[in-house]
Amino acid sequence: MTLVAGLQREAAALGFASLGIAPADAAPEAAARLRAWLDAGRHGDMLWMAETEARRGSPAGLWPEVRSVIMLGTSYAPVVDPLRLADHPRHGAISVYALGQDYHDIIKKRLKALARWLVAEAPHADLKVFVDTAPVMEKPLAAAAGLGWQGKHTNLVSRSHGSWLFLGAIYTTLDLALPPQPQPRCGSCRRCLDACPTNAFPAPGQLDARRCISYLTIEHKGPIPVEFRRAIGNRIYGCDDCLAACPWNRFAQAAADFKGQDGPLQPRAELVAPRLADLLALDDESFRTVFAGSPIKRIGRGRMVRNAAIAAGNAADPALAPALTALLADPDPVIAEAAGWALAQGRESPAGG
Template sequence: MTDPATLRAALAAEAARLGFVAFGVAPADAAPLAGARLRQWLADGCHGDMIWMADTADRRASAPGLWPEVRSVIMLGTSYAPALDPRRHADHPDTGVISVYAQGSDYHDTIKKRLKALARWLVAQAPGAPLKVFVDTAPVMEKPLAEAAGLGWQGKHTNLVSRAHGSWLFLGALMTTLELPTDAAHGDRCGSCNRCQVACPTDAFPAPYRLDARRCISYLTIEHKGPVPVEFRTALGNRIYGCDDCLAACPWNRFARAARDLAFQPRAELTAPALADLLQLDDAGFRQVFAGSPIKRIGRDRLVRNCLYAAGNSGNAGLRPIVARLCDDADAAVADAARWALARLA
């Protein structure tokens, strides 16, 4: 195919066939303000322990900063919209709450396979045009680029919001040297709504459209190493991996249909795991339970640490014997969390 418009239309159809529900194209120089905002966010220390964000800032600031030859950025979205309210277990303190996105298969693997399949199709149609695929782990500003490609807009919770899929889209990017017809950037549709800001248990939003990761439960339970600051432990509640409160509060979710993609259907053992079971995991048991899950990357120690905070918040004195055994755990953060939880359960 030599006509860019024809190629783009065929590319969109192939993306849909592969399971992508959102498609758009942005020019390489899209989202020109994203780099400056990123640098200010880093200067304010809002990235916490995520040192790689600062180390890759120059490449992350723009698509050409990562790959100078890029001419078009193809942004793709896959829905993982839940069938049930992610906050339904908030009042079940003996149950650990895992973020919706991590209850199924690891999206990194699934999305990258689909992106590579789409890339092979594009290479077959336009031989000799270099391209690159990215899923979350590379220094790419997916959300500003997705907004520039018309997939949605960055809401006040800083995540992408889609009129069709709410706050529940996995994003992937395909960069190419081809000049493809681009989409208009999506306008902001948040209006005066502040439900996502109000829903945050730790007040992680100092202002609309601005997140302080150091206060975010997703950051604290996933990225943060060592003991979680005491001031946030009670607010964690029974959230043991991530947090969906700000996403679930978005009123645009009422238009989102539950995802039908089999790859992202929740695993039964991850929808409402018992804290008592998780607290007894050793390394081998952890790897077995979380094989193929994004949770596997944080390791047994960090997950058990999180479960101990949840146990301390549960009020269930029946957990005391299990918690007590962890007070001398080889991992210092686990032992600290166990002592905190034991004192709470006394």
């Protein structure tokens, strides 16, 4: 416990908002739930979820020597209203987690620093660090480690931090433990489910990614299905609706209140309310310039301009028609199709004449 107490102190000093530890086999139901989700095809285009199933299903599947999983939470509780642009259709709404510097880089750096401390204290230990990109079931493991519980929207909910936690993991050969942790406390609340614009939750605790705006605007590479385009509104990268609806958020402090969180995770001014007109005009070079150092950069110019065109169609602003018309000749057929759809919405809308 002396080692664990020191680990908790060091994690807090590095800027982590919470830490929990679970045995490597503490989430035995995760593999079966993953299998059922894949069998139902709810992963959509995310083929890597199926390809990595054996390694993802349990920590031992990824690293047989692991004994304990140290889960870390980093608060990104927003300093701006996640739904601030709902009534501003000429601007694109970006999920609050992506408004600052790429969290992968920030959290990986902190995890490595904590790992170095742990190795110095326990030289015989082996360990591996992960943040989001490896086949790790972060949310079930974080729940097993006591950082919170998986809410009805499938995301982690914390009594202290609401729905706003980035998750990182340290797998180790050490046998570590912490006392039992709190159980789910959603009760009869279903605000997160009711808030979803596209009805992406077939049942509490189940997500059909194929209907999720975050999936459609980030992971999905082709044309966005027409049935979801109106519901997307002006969301051009992700969606915060189910997270923002959670009543537990009232206990979350803005991320700036946590040590180390007042810099790179804070919103970049140019991303808080970007103009659709500017986004429609992006070429490859300007896209890379605007989104340098941002997690948004990984979707590339094609998906961003496609998303902006869908948002422009929903805005039905005649001032955006010239930019959309220019995109009809874009070499990316997905962009050209989205622009054509958007122009058609403008012609059908009273705002478009």
